Amino acid sequence: MNGAQIDHRLIDGKAVMARILDEVSAYFAEAAIGGRVARLVSVSIGDSPEVAVYVRNQARAAVKAGIRFDQELWSNEVSQEDCKQLIHEMNDDPEVLGIILQRPVPDHINVRSLQSAIHPLKDVEGMNPASIGNIVYSDMALAPCTAAAAVMLIKETGLDPKGLEVVMIGHSEIVGKPVALLLMAEGATVTVCHHMTRSLAIHSRRADVLVVAVGKAHLIGADMVKPGAVVIDIGINHVVGSDGKSQIVGDVDTDAVKEIAGWVTPVPGGVGPVTVAMLMRNAMAAHQRQKAVGWIE
Amino acid sequence: MTATIIDGKEFAARVRVKVGNHVTRLKNDHGITPGLAVVLVGEDLASQVYVRSKGKMTVEVGMKSVEHKLDINTAEADLLVLIDQLNNDLDIHGILVQLPLPKHLDEELVINSISPAKDVDGFHISNVGLLGTGQKSMVPCTPLGCLMMLRDHHGSLSGMNAVVIGRSNIVGKPMAQLLLGDSCTVTIAHSRTKDLADVVRRADIVVAAVGRAEMVPGDWIKKGATVIDVGINRLNAPEKGEGKTKLVGDVDFDSCAAVAGAITPVPGGVGPMTIACLLANTVTACCRANGLDEPEGLTV
Numbered sequence: 001m002n003g004a005q006i007d008h009r010l011i012d013g014k015a016v017m018a019r020i021l022d023e024v025s026a027y028f029a030e031a032a033i034g035g036r037v038a039r040l041v042s043v044s045i046g047d048s049p050e051v052a053v054y055v056r057n058q059a060r061a062a063v064k065a066g067i068r069f070d071q072e073l074w075s076n077e078v079s080q081e082d083c084k085q086l087i088h089e090m091n092d093d094p095e096v097l098g099i100i101l102q103r104p105v106p107d108h109i110n111v112r113s114l115q116s117a118i119h120p121l122k123d124v125e126g127m128n129p130a131s132i133g134n135i136v137y138s139d140m141a142l143a144p145c146t147a148a149a150a151v152m153l154i155k156e157t158g159l160d161p162k163g164l165e166v167v168m169i170g171h172s173e174i175v176g177k178p179v180a181l182l183l184m185a186e187g188a189t190v191t192v193c194h195h196m197t198r199s200l201a202i203h204s205r206r207a208d209v210l211v212v213a214v215g216k217a218h219l220i221g222a223d224m225v226k227p228g229a230v231v232i233d234i235g236i237n238h239v240v241g242s243d244g245k246s247q248i249v250g251d252v253d254t255d256a257v258k259e260i261a262g263w264v265t266p267v268p269g270g271v272g273p274v275t276v277a278m279l280m281r282n283a284m285a286a287h288q289r290q291k292a293v294g295w296i297e
Numbered sequence: 298m299t300a301t302i303i304d305g306k307e308f309a310a311r312v313r314v315k316v317g318n319h320v321t322r323l324k325n326d327h328g329i330t331p332g333l334a335v336v337l338v339g340e341d342l343a344s345q346v347y348v349r350s351k352g353k354m355t356v357e358v359g360m361k362s363v364e365h366k367l368d369i370n371t372a373e374a375d376l377l378v379l380i381d382q383l384n385n386d387l388d389i390h391g392i393l394v395q396l397p398l399p400k401h402l403d404e405e406l407v408i409n410s411i412s413p414a415k416d417v418d419g420f421h422i423s424n425v426g427l428l429g430t431g432q433k434s435m436v437p438c439t440p441l442g443c444l445m446m447l448r449d450h451h452g453s454l455s456g457m458n459a460v461v462i463g464r465s466n467i468v469g470k471p472m473a474q475l476l477l478g479d480s481c482t483v484t485i486a487h488s489r490t491k492d493l494a495d496v497v498r499r500a501d502i503v504v505a506a507v508g509r510a511e512m513v514p515g516d517w518i519k520k521g522a523t524v525i526d527v528g529i530n531r532l533n534a535p536e537k538g539e540g541k542t543k544l545v546g547d548v549d550f551d552s553c554a555a556v557a558g559a560i561t562p563v564p565g566g567v568g569p570m571t572i573a574c575l576l577a578n579t580v581t582a583c584c585r586a587n588g589l590d591e592p593e594g595l596t597v
């Protein structure tokens with residue numbers, strides 16, 4: 001691409017992804033000198049086209065990161081107890097570096113209980129309560145990938161989160177709350193808004209950094225953003241465009257907002273690719289931790 | 298002065314009555330007596346006072362109280378053996394290790410070796426994570442007490458702007474999680490926050506937990522806001538006589554009370570709630586351990 005065509009108001013998630021994967025790949029290349037590195041295992045329960053897309057993206061990123069990646073597909077009928085048993089076996093298997101439990105899972109499966117069953121040192125998605133507990137206590141090593149990606153992209157602007165006013169819209173367990181905790185640990189003043197928040201715009205307009213994760217297409221317009229702010233868009237919404245074709249848009253009206261904001265992450269191509277890269281980075285962190293406790297040489 | 302004074306002593310007494318009633322029901326209907334074990338290592342004076350008053354109140358509400366006083370030089374391995382025994386003791390539903398521990402003991406390791414289901418302080422890393430993700434957990438006593446007072450005063454907190462000043466692990470962070478759980482819009486402010494006054498001024502609920510005497514003046518408070526003061530700071534009080542001291546909170550009580558709608562005093566506000574919530578947590582843990590319904594109004 002010609003340099004003149006790049007819009008520098010858009011933060012390029014793919015470039016950040018490539019940089020992270022290079023870093024991870026260099027780490028594992030060195031680790032492999034000492035012996036074969038264990039593999040990442042992706043577990044999908046039941047067949048779902050949605051999940052298949054995630055897994056494909058993760059597998060591709062793993063190749064670039066130099067990590068072996070196995071895909072397991074468990075039957076739709078598998079019981080909770082069997083799942084737990086299989087996870088425990090992977091916890092004990094030195095050939096397994098980390099476990100990824102793809103969501104959604106079938107209705108009869110309690111996903112939280114399975115996330116709790118994954119050993120914290122193999123919890124590359126950062127979803128075990130103990131992993132979240134570590135985040136609360138400001139140990140950031142294994143953070144949930146999407147939240148970690150949001151923080152990474154904020155830093156990509158060159159701004160130091162310390163002292164910034166951050167407004168997080170959405171308080172989900174996998175994104176909103178961990179983003180708030182991560183940025184608070186970085187010294188930001190964080191406000192968490194959600195569907196019960198009165199006058200959302202009053203909050204969003206004073207944000208130096210606005211992070212949006214609610215799943216409502218184009219919820220955030222230009223009038224809700226402070227001039228010069230950093231806007232991180234975590235939403236992924238499928239909408240039908242004016243041409244009748246389905247397209248993916250974020251929670252932010254990117255075209256309008258980029259005229260006001262200092263930076264905005266595009267959808268697609270912003271938080272998404274960095275999230276996958278953070279999964280690989282977590283695999284690296286897991287490897288380092290397993291080494292530190294003596295699981296691996 | 299316009300603000301309603303939220304009387305923590307009186308409210309804590311009401312909570313203890315509720316706990317006591319529930320204990321009676323557990324005994325009569327199920328033959329179960331909730332048990333709380335408190336472990337104290339060393340002879341820290343303040344800790345001894347706490348432990349004594351915890352033990353006394355535990356017995357007063359009809360629960361079993363067990364105290365383990367260990368020598369200051371107790372080896373970590375021996376402490377872990379004791380915790381393991383308590384973890385496996387079916388008559389013990391809550392375990393509290395009094396902090397701070399002597400320097401040679403790894404506090405994090407010790408706390409995380411308590412069974413999460415018996416961790417009535419709510420400091421185990423799994424409980425922290427469960428609360429952080431909105432799941433059932435043991436909730437730290439002080440923020441639980443603040444939440445109970447807020448719920449009692451307001452009914453629903455939904456949609457209110459809450460500002461928590463201070464991001465400590467034992468108060469600020471869990472308090473923010475609890476307020477989010479009750480659908481407040483929550484801001485966590487701290488020492489790095491710019492324009493703290495402006496941030497606090499937009500709050501319908503202010504929870505001050507920074508540990509700086511009278512740091513929040515009345516002109517930071519929105520008219521009619523509810524102010525919860527978690528701070529306990531000892532200041533010299535020469536006006537009371539030579540060498541005398543007094544306790545003050547993190548907010549300047551007189552100027553804040555002139556503006557606020559409701560306010561907790563120091564002492565006699567949040568303080569008494571902490572032990573009451575410890576007892577409440579023990580009953581909750583006991584009910585969960587026995588597969589019984591949790592006591593209403595005593596947990597999140």
